[in-house]
Amino acid sequence: MLKLVRLQEIDQRLMELDAVTGDIPVQVEKLRSRLAEVRDNLAHCQDELSATQKLNRTIDQDIRILSDKLNKYKEQLFSVKTNKEYDAITVEIENLENKLTEMTQKGVETLEQEEKLAADVAQQQQQYSEVERQLLEREAELAQKLQITAAEQQQLQGQREVVVREIDRRFLANYERIRKGRHGMALAFIENYTCSGCFATIPAQTVVEVRQMERLITCETCGRILILLNGNEPEKPVADATMISAAV
Numbered sequence: 001m002l003k004l005v006r007l008q009e010i011d012q013r014l015m016e017l018d019a020v021t022g023d024i025p026v027q028v029e030k031l032r033s034r035l036a037e038v039r040d041n042l043a044h045c046q047d048e049l050s051a052t053q054k055l056n057r058t059i060d061q062d063i064r065i066l067s068d069k070l071n072k073y074k075e076q077l078f079s080v081k082t083n084k085e086y087d088a089i090t091v092e093i094e095n096l097e098n099k100l101t102e103m104t105q106k107g108v109e110t111l112e113q114e115e116k117l118a119a120d121v122a123q124q125q126q127q128y129s130e131v132e133r134q135l136l137e138r139e140a141e142l143a144q145k146l147q148i149t150a151a152e153q154q155q156l157q158g159q160r161e162v163v164v165r166e167i168d169r170r171f172l173a174n175y176e177r178i179r180k181g182r183h184g185m186a187l188a189f190i191e192n193y194t195c196s197g198c199f200a201t202i203p204a205q206t207v208v209e210v211r212q213m214e215r216l217i218t219c220e221t222c223g224r225i226l227i228l229l230n231g232n233e234p235e236k237p238v239a240d241a242t243m244i245s246a247a248v
Contacts, residue, residue, distance in 0.1 A: 001213055001227055003167050004175055008187045010160045015184050017149040017156075024142045031135040038131055042124040049117040056114055059107040066103060070096040174216055178223060188224035198222035 073093045080086045164172060179186035188197030190210060195202055200221035210217045210226045217226045 003163055004171065004187060004225065005227060007160065007163050007167065007175065008179075008185070010156050010163065011179065011184060014153065014156055014160075017153050020149050021142060021145045024138055024145065028135065028138045028142055031131060031138060035128070035131045035135055038124060038128045042121065042128055045117060045120045045124050049114065049121055052110055052114045052117055056107065056110050059103060059110060063100065063103050063107060066096055066100045070100060171216055175225065178218070178225060182222065182224055186225055187227050188219055188222065189227050195219045195222060195224070195226065197224040202226065 070093060073089050073096065076089050077086065077093075080089060167175075175186045182197070185197060188195045190196070190202050190207060193202050193204070193207060194200070197219060198221045200219060202219070206217060206226070207228070209215075210228050218224060219226055
């Protein structure tokens with residue numbers, strides 16, 4: 001049973017070291033997701049802007065072609081010899097002017113769209129830079145905190161592996177199951193016939209069974225594994241996990 005106590009000591013310390021980083025790892029993951037989202041939005045805006053700029057160039061070229069044709073037809077009016085020719089050229093001029101008006105209006109609309117998209121791209125670029133800056137700061141902060149705790153974590157993991165090998169597989173399986181469901185605390189000590197985990201009263205018969213150490217006995221209230229560190233039920237509260245390590 002003392003091996004389980006030692007294991008919980010190690011796991012508690014590992015949890016404390018994990019807590020050093022706080023929610024920074026979560027923040028980093030959120031910022032990475034946000035950066036990817038902004039990157040996709042930026043790429044989409046840039047594609048739309050590129051397509052609109054290409055369309056504007058095409059419209060400008062079409063307008064020049066229509067204007068050149070219109071000017072040529074207007075020049076021909078001075079050289080026509082018959083009313084029929086005059087009427088035919090006049091119709092062409094009218095058609096070209098209508099097309100030119102439509103094309104010019106379309107050019108104005110696409111130019112406004114281009115300006116809007118350019119503003120969107122600039123905004124997305126600024127947002128990308130800001131999120132990237134925040135991400136780099138959080139990553140640097142996380143790396144610094146991990147560097148502080150890395151050596152001790154590695155040492156504790158090594159100690160944990162040694163202790164785990166010395167614990168009965170059935171006991172270990174129960175320990176891990178309970179630990180996951182009890183916020184990392186799988187063990188509870190009997191202190192004056194009271195569970196240190198939930199403060200429920202422990203019957204005398206249960207204390208006897210725990211003392212025998214023939215099997216794992218759990219608290220009927222919180223489900224934690226009950227531990228007696230001495231042969232008799234202590235009259236005073238059992239020492240904390242740090243002091244217990246000397247008994248392992």
